Amino acid sequence: MDELDRDAPTYIAGHRGLVGSALWRHFQAVGFTHLIGRTSSELDLRDRDATVRFFTETRPRYVVLAAARVGGILANATHPVEFLSDNLRIQVNVLDAALATGVERLLFLGSSCIYPKHAPQPIPEEALLTGPLEPTNEAYAIAKIAGLLQVQGARREYGVRWISAMPTNLYGPNDNFDLASAHVLPALIRRFHEAKESGASEVVLWGTGTPRREFLHVDDLARACELLLARYDDPLPINVGVGSDLTIAELAELVAKVVGFSGEIRFDPTKPDGTPRKLLDVRRISALGFQPRISLEEGIRATYAWYREQLGAATA
Helix, strand or coil, X not given: CCCCCCCCCEXXXXXXXXXXXXXXXXXXXXXXXXXXXXXXXXXCCCCHHHHHHHHHHHCCCEEEECCCCCCCHHHHHHCHHHHHXXXXXXXXXXHHHHHHCCCCEEEEECCHHHCCCCCCCCECHHHCCCCCCCHHHHHHXXXXXHHHHHHXXXXXXXXXXXXXXXXXXXXXXXXXXXXXXXXXXXXXHHHHHHHHHHCCCEEEEECXXXXXECEEEHHHHHHHHHHHHHHCCCCCCEEECCCCCEEXXXXXXXXXXXXXXXXXXXXXXXXXXXXXXXXXXXXXHHHCCCCCCCCHHHHHHHHHHHHHHHHHHHHC
């Protein structure tokens, strides 16, 4: 496939979020000269008319759809209506507007939670829609499945070269550290940091600690997205991960080590675990030449440093 035109208007939807900000940094670093971004206060993608006006005015050639309402187990379980409604509206509006204005290449970013709760491990792309979802995040998963099916439908009906990618669990700078809505890794960083600062003797975590999770730094995902826009053109969504995982208990020990918390780590088995395992089969993206560069410990250290910088800025 042709190399990407780095002077083409390129819209990164959600450019202030965890994924979108990593995409913005990466695309700037590799020489993209016409990046387009709007904050949610400047453009509410849930507003269909505003979204269509924006696409008509800016006419992006490339689009990466990284805007979404996201959150961890607690947020998903507490607000299923918002997770379903907001994400469906964002996706339908962006994809319809992109179709109406002739967007050449579009990358829709889903999530590994779209796969069945008891999918084979590692999870191949073909496992999609072969079994029940994890109940704690099924509203978000259903919305994401709808988005990738719309991408597939647009390819089939209109012949567009749009694609979908399913990243594993992501982390890095600009992550969400709000304990009411955070994913597991940033929540652990905050919990252990606050425990260390307060001199707490223990930290109690949700679940049993036995579920296994895979983690990819967002800067590695951003590299993968550029590669996929340039070289991937298939209706089947493609997994983006590292190909290895660890238990939540092992992750907690690693985060505690990085943060410097030396107290006891206990688990509360009365709280939900979520999906037992979500390891992605990454053979297809590996065949395109993608390999992650940032180790988990290195990435956690950098993310913790970023978190501490934000705390310092907030109190300055």
